[in-house]
Amino acid sequence: MHPSTTQSSKGLIRQPALCQWLDVTRSGLAKLKAKDLTFPKPIKDGDARQAAAYYVVSEIEAWLQSKIADRDKHQTDSSEGTNQ
Template sequence: MNTDAPIVTPASPIELITINELGPILLRSRSGVDKLRAKDPTFPKPLKDGTGRQARVYFVRAEVEAWLRAKLDARAE
């Protein structure tokens, strides 16, 4: 039995990281990450877990890595 249906594989899970986990990736303190977010409009947007001021903020690791890769590629040009 031959079917031409595409093979569906499960997507890789999205890995979320906190701002405290983001600092070591970018070699910056938490306040350094905050300054970078304010200064660079291309920095990945965070996901907020809730509506209050105390709600935890997450970043998608793949988006941060893609942003960093783009910065490194732009530097090489």
């Protein structure tokens, strides 16, 4: 699933929409961020803990592309090892 053209053209995406895009719950997103330190950091709309969190769509897309590239590299490495 990927963002609609309106989301990607905006440049920023709010956390609830990001969760929907990635098909994870809010706690699932928190676990993902804790586990993967390369996950893009949010931009907070204020200092309060409850302040809205926004993510830069291009950073999320770049992160996803790097994950896909890593996956594909590992699949290629694995298949080359079985051909020998």
